[in-house]
Amino acid sequence: MNFLRYIASSMRIGIYHDLSWTNPMLSIMLRAVYPYSSIMTSCLIFTVGSKAASKFTDVGLLYVMIGAFLYMHFASYAWVPTLAIGEGKNLFVFQYIIITKASSKFYLAGRTFSSFVVSILTATIGFILSYITMGSIVGHFPQLSLGPYSVVSIFAISLLNIPASLGLGYILASYALYASKFEWALPAYIAGMIMILSGALFPVTLLPYPVSFVAQYIPFTEFIRAARDVLLYSNMSDFLLSITTGFAGGLILLLIGYFVYEYSEEKARKVGALDRRLA
Amino acid sequence: MARNLKLVAEKITREFEVKGGRITALYNVNLSAWEGEVLGVLGPNGAGKTTLIRILSTLLLPTSGSAKVMGFDVVKEPEKVREVINMASGAERSGYDFISARKNLWFFSQLYGIPGDEANKRIEELAEELSFKEYLDSKFYSLSTGYRQRVTIARAFINRPSVVFLDEPTIGLDVMTAMSIREFLKRKARDERITILLATHNMPEVEAICNRVAIIDKGRIIAEGTPEALKNTLTLCAYAIEIKPIPVNLGFLESVEGIKGYTMKADSQRGTATLQVVLEDEELLETVLFFLSKNGIRVLNTWRKEPTLEEVFVSYVGRGFGERESES
Amino acid sequence: MKPGIWLRVMKGRMMVRIWSQFGEYLWIISNIGFPLLTSLSFALLYSSVGLKSFTGFAVLGGIMVSFWGNVIWSMASQFNWDKQEGLFEIYLVSPAPMSAILIGMSLGGIIGTAPSAVLVGISGYLLFRPEFSVSSVPALILTFVLTLASIYALGMMLSSLYLAYGREAETLNEVIQEPISMLSGVYFPSTGSLSPFPVAVQVLASLIPLTVGMDALRKVLFFSGDNSSVALNEFTLLVMAVILLLLSLRILKILEEKGRRDGTLTVKIS
Numbered sequence: 001m002n003f004l005r006y007i008a009s010s011m012r013i014g015i016y017h018d019l020s021w022t023n024p025m026l027s028i029m030l031r032a033v034y035p036y037s038s039i040m041t042s043c044l045i046f047t048v049g050s051k052a053a054s055k056f057t058d059v060g061l062l063y064v065m066i067g068a069f070l071y072m073h074f075a076s077y078a079w080v081p082t083l084a085i086g087e088g089k090n091l092f093v094f095q096y097i098i099i100t101k102a103s104s105k106f107y108l109a110g111r112t113f114s115s116f117v118v119s120i121l122t123a124t125i126g127f128i129l130s131y132i133t134m135g136s137i138v139g140h141f142p143q144l145s146l147g148p149y150s151v152v153s154i155f156a157i158s159l160l161n162i163p164a165s166l167g168l169g170y171i172l173a174s175y176a177l178y179a180s181k182f183e184w185a186l187p188a189y190i191a192g193m194i195m196i197l198s199g200a201l202f203p204v205t206l207l208p209y210p211v212s213f214v215a216q217y218i219p220f221t222e223f224i225r226a227a228r229d230v231l232l233y234s235n236m237s238d239f240l241l242s243i244t245t246g247f248a249g250g251l252i253l254l255l256i257g258y259f260v261y262e263y264s265e266e267k268a269r270k271v272g273a274l275d276r277r278l279a
Numbered sequence: 280m281a282r283n284l285k286l287v288a289e290k291i292t293r294e295f296e297v298k299g300g301r302i303t304a305l306y307n308v309n310l311s312a313w314e315g316e317v318l319g320v321l322g323p324n325g326a327g328k329t330t331l332i333r334i335l336s337t338l339l340l341p342t343s344g345s346a347k348v349m350g351f352d353v354v355k356e357p358e359k360v361r362e363v364i365n366m367a368s369g370a371e372r373s374g375y376d377f378i379s380a381r382k383n384l385w386f387f388s389q390l391y392g393i394p395g396d397e398a399n400k401r402i403e404e405l406a407e408e409l410s411f412k413e414y415l416d417s418k419f420y421s422l423s424t425g426y427r428q429r430v431t432i433a434r435a436f437i438n439r440p441s442v443v444f445l446d447e448p449t450i451g452l453d454v455m456t457a458m459s460i461r462e463f464l465k466r467k468a469r470d471e472r473i474t475i476l477l478a479t480h481n482m483p484e485v486e487a488i489c490n491r492v493a494i495i496d497k498g499r500i501i502a503e504g505t506p507e508a509l510k511n512t513l514t515l516c517a518y519a520i521e522i523k524p525i526p527v528n529l530g531f532l533e534s535v536e537g538i539k540g541y542t543m544k545a546d547s548q549r550g551t552a553t554l555q556v557v558l559e560d561e562e563l564l565e566t567v568l569f570f571l572s573k574n575g576i577r578v579l580n581t582w583r584k585e586p587t588l589e590e591v592f593v594s595y596v597g598r599g600f601g602e603r604e605s606e607s
Numbered sequence: 608m609k610p611g612i613w614l615r616v617m618k619g620r621m622m623v624r625i626w627s628q629f630g631e632y633l634w635i636i637s638n639i640g641f642p643l644l645t646s647l648s649f650a651l652l653y654s655s656v657g658l659k660s661f662t663g664f665a666v667l668g669g670i671m672v673s674f675w676g677n678v679i680w681s682m683a684s685q686f687n688w689d690k691q692e693g694l695f696e697i698y699l700v701s702p703a704p705m706s707a708i709l710i711g712m713s714l715g716g717i718i719g720t721a722p723s724a725v726l727v728g729i730s731g732y733l734l735f736r737p738e739f740s741v742s743s744v745p746a747l748i749l750t751f752v753l754t755l756a757s758i759y760a761l762g763m764m765l766s767s768l769y770l771a772y773g774r775e776a777e778t779l780n781e782v783i784q785e786p787i788s789m790l791s792g793v794y795f796p797s798t799g800s801l802s803p804f805p806v807a808v809q810v811l812a813s814l815i816p817l818t819v820g821m822d823a824l825r826k827v828l829f830f831s832g833d834n835s836s837v838a839l840n841e842f843t844l845l846v847m848a849v850i851l852l853l854l855s856l857r858i859l860k861i862l863e864e865k866g867r868r869d870g871t872l873t874v875k876i877s
C-alpha cells in the first residue's frame with residue numbers, strides 16, 4: 001500500500017502549493033475569483049443576449065450557470081498534471097520525482113486530487129456568489145431545487161467525474177513530458193474544448209454533426225446533464241443514467257490516459273526530455 | 280583629482296537591516312583605481328564584494344561615504360555614471376533565452392544607443408576576442424555555461440565603458456575558459472585603457488591579472504597594494520606541514536605566541552591534512568611541531584612556502600579563506 | 608540624454624519581444640487557444656438564444672482578449688521576470704530611458720499578438736458571419752489604436768507595481784485577469800443601455816481602460832456610432848494612456864530610489 005502513502009504526500013504538496021499564496025482562507029477566496037468571474041461572464045452574456053431577443057427565462061439562466069460552474073470545476077483540475085510537470089521541469093524538481101521508485105503517475109494523481117478538493121470549494125463559492133449576484137441583477141432569485149438530497153447528488157457527480165478529469169489530465173501530461181515550451185498554453189485549450197464540447201453553455205446539438213455526436217457521449221457532458229437533471233428538472237431517472245454512463249466513460253478515459261502516459265514516459269526518456277538541461 | 284584616476288571611493292559604509300538587528304556589510308572602505316588598471320577586490324564569501332560593486336554601479340546607496348566614477352558621484356548623479364560604466368556578474372548569465380546571442384548583444388547595445396552598424400561591428404569583434412563567434416547565432420538557452428558566460432562578459436564591454444565592474448566573472452568555469460576570459464580582461468585594460476574592478480575570491484585569478492588588489496574581510500579593506508608588494512611586505516615566514524590524522528580542533532595553536540595565523544586543508548581520502556602557518560619567526564616552527572605532537576598529531580612532512588596572497592590574508596586575519604567562509 | 612538613444616532603446620526592446628515571439632512559429636498556436644475557443648463558445652451562446660446579430664460581440668471579444676492576455680501575461684509580469692533573470696539591473700545600470708523600454712515592450716507585444724488576434728477574427732468571421740456596419744474606417748482605426756495604447760499603458764503600470772511585490776505578482780495577475788475582462792465587457796456591453804449592470808457598477812467599470820475601449824469599438828463596429836460619443840471615449844482613452852504611462856514612470860522612479868536605499872534592486876544571488 002506504499003502507493004497510497006505516495007499519493008497522500010503528493011496531495012499534501014499540492015494543497016500546500018495551491019493554498020500557500022497567503023493564508024489558506026484568503027487563498028481559497030482569491031482562487032474563487034476566477035471561477036466566479038468566469039461563471040458570471042457566461043451568465044451575463046446569456047442575460048444580455050436573451051433580454052435583447054426577449055427570450056430571457058430563469059431556467060435558461062440557471063442552465064448556463066450550472067454548466068459554467070461544472071465545466072470550470074472539471075477543467076481546473078484536469079490541467080493540473082500538465083502544470084505540475086511544466087512547473088516541475090522549470091524548477092528542476094520533476095527529474096527528482098521521475099527518478100524515485102514510485103511512479104510519477106501517483107504524484108500526478110495526488111496533485112490532481114488535491115486540486116479537486118480546492119476546486120470543488122472554489123467553484124462552489126463561485127457558483128453561490130454568481131447565483132446571488134445574478135439574482136440581484138435580474139431582480140429575483142431563480143428557483144433551484146435545492147435540498148440535502150440535491151447537494152449530495154452534486155457532490156456525487158463531482159466525485160464520479162474524477163476518473164474522467166484525471167484520464168484527460170494524463171493524456172495532456174503526456175505532451176508536457178516532451179515539451180519544454182507551450183505546455184502552459186494547454187490549460188487554455190483544455191478549458192476551451194471542455195467548454196464547447198460539454199454543453200456547458202448551450203446544447204451540444206448546436207454543434208455541427210460529427211462533433212455534436214461525439215460531444216454527447218463524453219463524460220463531462222453526461223455529468224453536466226446530470227447536474228441539470230437534479231438542480232433544474234428534478235428528473236431522477238435521467239440523472240442515474242447520466243452518471244452511470246459518465247462514470248463508465250470516465251473509467252475508459254482514465255485507462256487510456258494511464259497507458260498513453262506510461263508509453264510517453266518511456267519515449268520521453270529516449271529523447272531525453274524528462275529534465276530541463278541544467279546550464 | 281588626478282587626471283587618470285577613474286574611480287574613487289571614500290569611507291563607504293553600508294549597513295543592512297536584517298531580522299534581529301543590523302549587519303555592516305561594508306565599513307569605511309576607501310578605494311581608488313586608475314585608467315587601464317585591473318583592480319582586484321579579494322575576499323571570502325560574505326566579505327562585502329558584491330555589496331561594493333552594487334554601490335559603485337549605482338544599484339545600491341551607501342549608508343555613508345561617497346564614491347565617484349569618472350568624476351561623477353554615484354549617489355547624486357547615477358544617470359551620468361551609467362553612461363560610462365557597465366557590469367557583469369558570474370552568478371547571473373542574463374539573457375533572453377529564445378533569441379540568439381547576437382540578438383541579445385545587439386539589444387544590450389541599444390540600451391546605450393549605439394548605432395546599428397557600429398553595434399554589429401563591436402559584436403563581431405567581441406565574439407572574435409572571446410572566441411564565441413561560431414555560437415553567435417545560437418539561441419541563448421542552448422549555450423553551455425562557459426559560452427553563456429563569454430556572452431555576458433562581451434555584454435559588459437559592448438558600450439566601450441570607461442569602468443567595468445565584474446563580480447566573480449569566472450566562477451564555475453573550467454580552467455581553460457577562465458584563463459581565456461582573464462587574458463581578454465587583461466588586454467582590454469592594457470590596450471583600451473579600460474578600468475576594471477574585479478571582485479573575486481579566487482587568488483590565482485588576482486595574481487594572474489590584477490595590477491593592484493584590495494583584500495577585504497568582513498566589510499573592511501585590510502590590505503592594499505600590488506600582489507607583489509603585498510607578498511613582499513610579508514616578512515613573516517610561511518610553512519606547510521603535512522599532518523596525520525586530521526585534527527578536529529586546532530584551537531591550541533591560538534595560544535602560541537608568535538603564530539600570526541593558520542589555515543588547514545584536509546584530504547579526507549588519505550586521512551591527512553596540510554596545515555599552513557604564518558609565523559613571526561622561523562624559530563617558532565619548532566614550537567608548533569612540539570604542540571602538534573603533544574596533541575597526538577603526527578607530522579609527515581614540513582616545507583617552507585613561497586608566500587601567496589593566501590598567506591597575506593592569513594597573516595592579517597589569522598585564519599584562511601576556507602575557515603572564514605565556514606564561520607558564516 | 609543623447610538624442611536618438613530613446614528611439615534606439617525603444618526599437619531594441621521591441622525587437623527582442625518580436626524575435627522571441629516569432630522565433631517560435633508554434634507560439635501562435637499556443638496564443639490563440641484561449642481567445643479562439645472562448646469566443647467560439649460565447650458566439651454559440653449568443654446564437655443559442657437566437658441572437659445571431661450579437662455574435663459579432665463575441666468575435667470582437669476574442670480579438671481583444673488576445674491583446675488583454677498579452678498585457679497581463681507579457682507586460683504586467685515582465686519586469687518582475689526581468690528582475691528574476693537579472694535583466695532588470697542591466698537596464699538600470701545603463702543610460703536607457705525607462706519610458707523607451709516600456710513603450711518598446713508594448714509595441715513588440717502588440718505586433719507579436721497581432722497574428723493570433725487576426726486569426727481569431729478571421730475564424731470567428733468565417734464561422735458566424737456576424738453583421739457589422741462601419742461608418743468610418745479612420746474612426747475605427749483610431750479607436751482601436753487608442754484602446755491598445757490605454758490597455759498597454761495599464762500593463763506598464765502593473766509591471767512597475769508588481770516589481771514592488773516580487774513573486775506574489777503572478778498571483779495578483781491571475782486574480783485580476785478574469786474579473787477585469789468580465790467588468791469591462793469584453794464579450795458583452797457592460798456599460799450603456801444594453802448593460803446588465805446597475806449604474807454604480809457601470810461607473811466603476813468605466814474606470815478600466817478596457818471598458819472604455821470595448822464600448823467605443825462596439826459603437827464604431829456595430830452601431831455605426833454617433834460620432835460625438837465615440838470622440839468622448841477616444842479622448843478618455845488618450846487621457847488614461849498618458850496618465851498610466853506617467854504613473855508607471857513615477858512608480859519606477861520611486862521603486863528605484865527605494866531599492867537603492869534598501870538593497871532590493873537585485874535578487875540576491877550569493
Ligand SMILES: Nc1ncnc2c1ncn2[C@@H]1O[C@H](COP(=O)(O)OP(=O)(O)OP(=O)(O)O)[C@@H](O)[C@H]1O
Nearest residue numbers: 295297304323324325326327328329330331870877
Ligand atoms: N540586501 C541585503 N540584505 C541583507 N543583508 C545583505 C544584503 N546584501 C548583502 N547582505 C549581507 O552583507 C554581507 C556582504 O555580502 P556580499 O554579498 O557583499 O558578500 P560577497 O563578498 O559578495 O560574498 P560572496 O563571495 O559570497 O559573493 C553578507 O553578510 C550579506 O549577508
Ligand SMILES: [Mg+2]
Nearest residue numbers: 328329446877
Ligand atoms: Mg558576491
